[in-house]
Amino acid sequence: MSLLQITDLQTHFFTSAGVVKAVDGVSYGVDRGEVLAVVGESGSGKSVTGLSVMGLIDAPGRVVGGSIRFDGREIAGLPGHELRKLRGARIAMIFQDPMMTLNPVLRIDTQMVETILAHRSMTRTGAWALSRDTLGRVGIPSPDERMRGYPHQFSGGMRQRVAIAIALLNKPDLIIADEPTTALDVTIQAQILHLMQGLVEEEGTGLVWITHDLSVVAGFADRVAVMYAGEIVEEARTDDLIDAPRHPYTRGLIGSVPSRNARGARLAQIPGGAPPALNRPEGCRFAPRCAFRTDGCEKPQALRDNVRCWRAADLPDFAEVLA
Amino acid sequence: MVFVIRRLLQALFLAFVMSFLVFAGIFAVGNPVDILIDPDATQAERARLIVQLGLDRPFHEQYFIFLGNLLQGDFGNSFVYNRPALGLILERMPATLELAFAAIVIAVVLGIPLGVYAGLRHGSPGSQAVMAGSILGFSVPNFWQAIMLIMVFSVMLGWFPVSGRGEVGEFLGIRSSLFTLNGLHHIALPAINLAIGHLALVIRLARSGTREVQAQDFIRFARAKGLSEPRIVLVHLLRNILIPIVTLVGMSFGGLIAFAVVTETIFAWPGMGKLIIDSIRMLDRPVVVAYLIVIVVIFIILNLLVDLLYSLIDPRIRLDEARQ
Amino acid sequence: MSVTDTQPTTAPPLTPKAQAPERPAARIIRDFARSPLALFGLALLLIIVLAAFLAPWITPQNPYDLRSLSIMDSRLAPGEVGFSGVSFWLGSDGQGRDMFSAILYGLRISLMVGVIACTSALLLGLTLGLVAAYFGGRTDTVIMRLVDLHLSFPPILVALILLAIMGRGLENIIIALVIVQWATFARMGRATALSERGREYVEAAQSLGLSRIRILFGHLLPNCLPPLMVLYTVEIASAIALEATLSFLGVGLPATQPSLGLLISNGFQFVLSGQYWISVFPGIALLLLIVAINLVGDRLRDVLNPRNIT
Numbered sequence: 025m026s027l028l029q030i031t032d033l034q035t036h037f038f039t040s041a042g043v044v045k046a047v048d049g050v051s052y053g054v055d056r057g058e059v060l061a062v063v064g065e066s067g068s069g070k071s072v073t074g075l076s077v078m079g080l081i082d083a084p085g086r087v088v089g090g091s092i093r094f095d096g097r098e099i100a101g102l103p104g105h106e107l108r109k110l111r112g113a114r115i116a117m118i119f120q121d122p123m124m125t126l127n128p129v130l131r132i133d134t135q136m137v138e139t140i141l142a143h144r145s146m147t148r149t150g151a152w153a154l155s156r157d158t159l160g161r162v163g164i165p166s167p168d169e170r171m172r173g174y175p176h177q178f179s180g181g182m183r184q185r186v187a188i189a190i191a192l193l194n195k196p197d198l199i200i201a202d203e204p205t206t207a208l209d210v211t212i213q214a215q216i217l218h219l220m221q222g223l224v225e226e227e228g229t230g231l232v233w234i235t236h237d238l239s240v241v242a243g244f245a246d247r248v249a250v251m252y253a254g255e256i257v258e259e260a261r262t263d264d265l266i267d268a269p270r271h272p273y274t275r276g277l278i279g280s281v282p283s284r285n286a287r288g289a290r291l292a293q294i295p296g297g298a299p300p301a302l303n304r305p306e307g308c309r310f311a312p313r314c315a316f317r318t319d320g321c322e323k324p325q326a327l328r329d330n331v332r333c334w335r336a337a338d339l340p341d342f343a344e345v346l347a
Numbered sequence: 348m349v350f351v352i353r354r355l356l357q358a359l360f361l362a363f364v365m366s367f368l369v370f371a372g373i374f375a376v377g378n379p380v381d382i383l384i385d386p387d388a389t390q391a392e393r394a395r396l397i398v399q400l401g402l403d404r405p406f407h408e409q410y411f412i413f414l415g416n417l418l419q420g421d422f423g424n425s426f427v428y429n430r431p432a433l434g435l436i437l438e439r440m441p442a443t444l445e446l447a448f449a450a451i452v453i454a455v456v457l458g459i460p461l462g463v464y465a466g467l468r469h470g471s472p473g474s475q476a477v478m479a480g481s482i483l484g485f486s487v488p489n490f491w492q493a494i495m496l497i498m499v500f501s502v503m504l505g506w507f508p509v510s511g512r513g514e515v516g517e518f519l520g521i522r523s524s525l526f527t528l529n530g531l532h533h534i535a536l537p538a539i540n541l542a543i544g545h546l547a548l549v550i551r552l553a554r555s556g557t558r559e560v561q562a563q564d565f566i567r568f569a570r571a572k573g574l575s576e577p578r579i580v581l582v583h584l585l586r587n588i589l590i591p592i593v594t595l596v597g598m599s600f601g602g603l604i605a606f607a608v609v610t611e612t613i614f615a616w617p618g619m620g621k622l623i624i625d626s627i628r629m630l631d632r633p634v635v636v637a638y639l640i641v642i643v644v645i646f647i648i649l650n651l652l653v654d655l656l657y658s659l660i661d662p663r664i665r666l667d668e669a670r671q
Numbered sequence: 672m673s674v675t676d677t678q679p680t681t682a683p684p685l686t687p688k689a690q691a692p693e694r695p696a697a698r699i700i701r702d703f704a705r706s707p708l709a710l711f712g713l714a715l716l717l718i719i720v721l722a723a724f725l726a727p728w729i730t731p732q733n734p735y736d737l738r739s740l741s742i743m744d745s746r747l748a749p750g751e752v753g754f755s756g757v758s759f760w761l762g763s764d765g766q767g768r769d770m771f772s773a774i775l776y777g778l779r780i781s782l783m784v785g786v787i788a789c790t791s792a793l794l795l796g797l798t799l800g801l802v803a804a805y806f807g808g809r810t811d812t813v814i815m816r817l818v819d820l821h822l823s824f825p826p827i828l829v830a831l832i833l834l835a836i837m838g839r840g841l842e843n844i845i846i847a848l849v850i851v852q853w854a855t856f857a858r859m860g861r862a863t864a865l866s867e868r869g870r871e872y873v874e875a876a877q878s879l880g881l882s883r884i885r886i887l888f889g890h891l892l893p894n895c896l897p898p899l900m901v902l903y904t905v906e907i908a909s910a911i912a913l914e915a916t917l918s919f920l921g922v923g924l925p926a927t928q929p930s931l932g933l934l935i936s937n938g939f940q941f942v943l944s945g946q947y948w949i950s951v952f953p954g955i956a957l958l959l960l961i962v963a964i965n966l967v968g969d970r971l972r973d974v975l976n977p978r979n980i981t
């Protein structure tokens with residue numbers, strides 16, 4: 025049984041302009057020690073899915089359907105105080121912009137110690153020592169001094185390390201990382217990836233890595249789920265997905281990664297943009313942008329054999345297309 | 348240090364400019380001799396008094412004499428009371444300061460919780476009621492509101508005295524009417540009167556600050572850490588909305604002292620404000636000038652204090668940068 | 672290489688065509704009308720202004736015509752019928768004035784003082800602010816230092832001193848209010864002009880060789896108007912409140928031109944003996960006027976600032 029199993033999750037936002045179905049029937053699972061990458065463009069619902077698991081959807085949004093099972097227990101619809109016991113203790117989350125996730129007016133030690141004391145009965149001194157050790161583990165030099173610093177005294181990469189340290193404090197079973205490297209320089213990105221990979225392996229933590237950039241997770245995730253317009257369009261083992269993507273959207277994504285193309289060749293592009301959340305196509309949501317669109321695509325698509333395209337089997341072989 | 352010295356120099360210059368402007372302005376007012384001297388006085392008596400008060404000299408001489416005296420701490424004698432003007436003002440200052448202090452306490456203690464509530468529960472009936480109340484509090488002219496307070500709570504209900512300052516008690520060497528029950532009984536209405544306008548402002552600031560901070564990632568991260576709601580609001584949110592509120596409180600303390608003119612007049616509160624209104628009416632030039640100089644000094648001290656407080660609340664601001 | 676970078680090269684029409692852009696004035700009126708509270712404020716304001724304007728024709732009595740007053744009618748409670756057979760719906764004051772008539776006349780004076788003072792302050796402050804923003808350098812420094820100095824003192828204090836110097840009177844209080852308010856407009860005008868100055872249209876105008884004055888008033892000014900309109904509305908309310916306060920303190924308008932502040936002041940002594948109406952009703956009128964203006968101003972602020980639309 026999976027550590028986290030989401031089934032048919034529906035998270036909607038009730039705005040004055042209409043109901044935005046940000047997450048519209050998403051299912052995925054992740055095991056202990058496993059890394060699942062959730063890939064999609066902005067507005068695909070990948071972040072909202074993560075926040076739904078955490079119970080952090082703010083009004084006017086609400087989880088309206090589906091199930092979220094964590095460690096065998098249904099947590100969708102749990103009362104606030106029950107969810108709070110899980111958050112930061114058994115499920116931790118890391119956010120995209122490290123410049124914004126730490127409170128600018130509180131010292132690092134305050135922000136770390138409070139995380140421990142919110143969940144465990146421990147002395148303040150003990151919590152402080154544990155915080156300092158964790159800060160050292162994520163590669164922050166002279167943690168004793170840095171504990172007394174304020175966020176503005178840290179660089180972006182260092183702040184993300186602090187955020188990761190905070191996530192690790194209570195030895196969570198699951199970490200949901202929402203684009204944690206997007207706002208960082210490429211070299212720092214690699215360091216953070218490497219760090220996370222090591223930590224997850226050490227502790228056997230399950231990891232959901234949300235990103236818009238497939239190439240970041242290619243060498244790192246065990247499995248990849250691709251989201252488009254509130255749905256998962258394809259899920260597969262990372263190698264399989266990259267070598268033989270089956271959904272036209274996934275093919276487009278991989279086709280637009282430069283290393284896959286011959287030198288000098290034009291990068292493949294997916295024409296158009298994602299449909300507005302309030303005005304999605306009736307049938308296949310990707311159809312208007314799909315190069316393989318034919319009659320029959322105007323019908324809604326179900327996820328069959330982990331791909332949401334009725335023509336998946338008929339499409340030309342991916343390797344041939346590239347060549 | 349450089350910062351503090353520069354601020355002090357600026358302050359001195361400001362005080363100097365103000366002394367000139369005020370003196371020049373007051374010089375243009377009608378002749379105080381007419382008010383001060385008994386109409387039945389003889390011509391000789393008049394002349395003697397004019398010379399005694401220095402009113403026969405040309406404008407610039409009067410000013411330089413005044414400035415010279417000022418530097419020695421001599422603000423001149425009140426025409427009306429025939430006592431040092433500065434002494435008159437300092438004597439009445441505690442009454443005004445305690446009134447302004449009580450008003451600030453009311454505005455902050457009620458304003459922050461109400462504003463944070465209105466921000467957190469944005470759009471709820473409770474929040475809308477708070478905001479409607481704040482618009483009303485902002486719009487009600489201070490003096491009329493004072494009359495209404497007296498009418499309802501003193502005349503109709505008889506809960507509070509109509510006017511005056513109560514008994515003064517001493518605590519830690521400070522003498523204030525805040526330390527006796529009778530004193531608190533007397534200060535309640537004037538303090539509420541002085542507070543309401545600022546209460547409305549604090550509510551607005553706390554509300555907009557709350558809404559802004561609430562949407563920040565670090566609040567969401569604090570939730571993701573599993574912190575309790577009280578801790579998030581009381582520590583993470585509050586610390587971040589305090590800066591504009593501290594600014595307001597610091598800046599408006601001066602405004603409160605000025606606005607105390609109205610409150611003190613209506614409630615017959617024996618403070619500086621009532622003194623200045625009486626002095627303006629009686630053309631008591633030295634008292635008006637001394638009052639303004641004192642106000643300028645109070646303002647300058649307040650501004651410095653606000654800057655110092657900033658750096659305590661927000662670690663990102665260092666003192667020497669604060670005014671750059 | 673990332674998904675979000677995919678450029679729509681030959682984007683098929685996915686969304687229905689955008690509607691023809693609406694005229695800004697139409698949008699502002701529509702947005703304004705979406706707030707019932709603001710509409711209420713606007714209606715209230717129109718009623719008050721109309722009533723004040725028509726005062727000589729709709730009041731039962733001219734409160735300043737001493738021949739129409741009778742001391743026998745003094746301090747009648749609301750609704751009482753006076754000696755001369757006229758009913759005083761809002762009561763009468765110590766001199767036998769009908770409060771309803773006195774209030775409408777008082778509103779006239781308050782509105783007039785507020786509008787004239789504020790408009791003059793707007794013109795003066797805006798001109799100085801635009802000049803400071805456009806010419807920069809020493810001109811800017813001098814003007815803004817003056818503004819800072821000015822704004823560091825509470826308005827009521829400045830006005831008190833000015834009136835202490837000049838004495839009470841209609842012209843004097845208007846002058847005092849203008850001096851109190853110009854700096855606010857100057858600061859706002861400068862700030863908006865500075866943010867507009869860097870825009871393309873100013874550079875375009877400059878490159879066309881238009882004169883500075885032409886750019887200043889023909890191009891910068893119209894673009895600074897929305898925020899200034901909001902400020903102007905709100906400042907009228909505060910000018911009216913300040914005038915009432917000063918008149919109440921006895922340093923504002925003279926007794927021959929009783930504004931609302933003076934009416935309230937006259938009634939204050941009677942409040943203690945329970946004759947509330949002489950102070951209460953003018954105060955309510957003043958309050959309604961200020962609330963109405965603030966409601967309209969608040970909504971204008973939201974509507975004119977596109978970021979605030981929710």
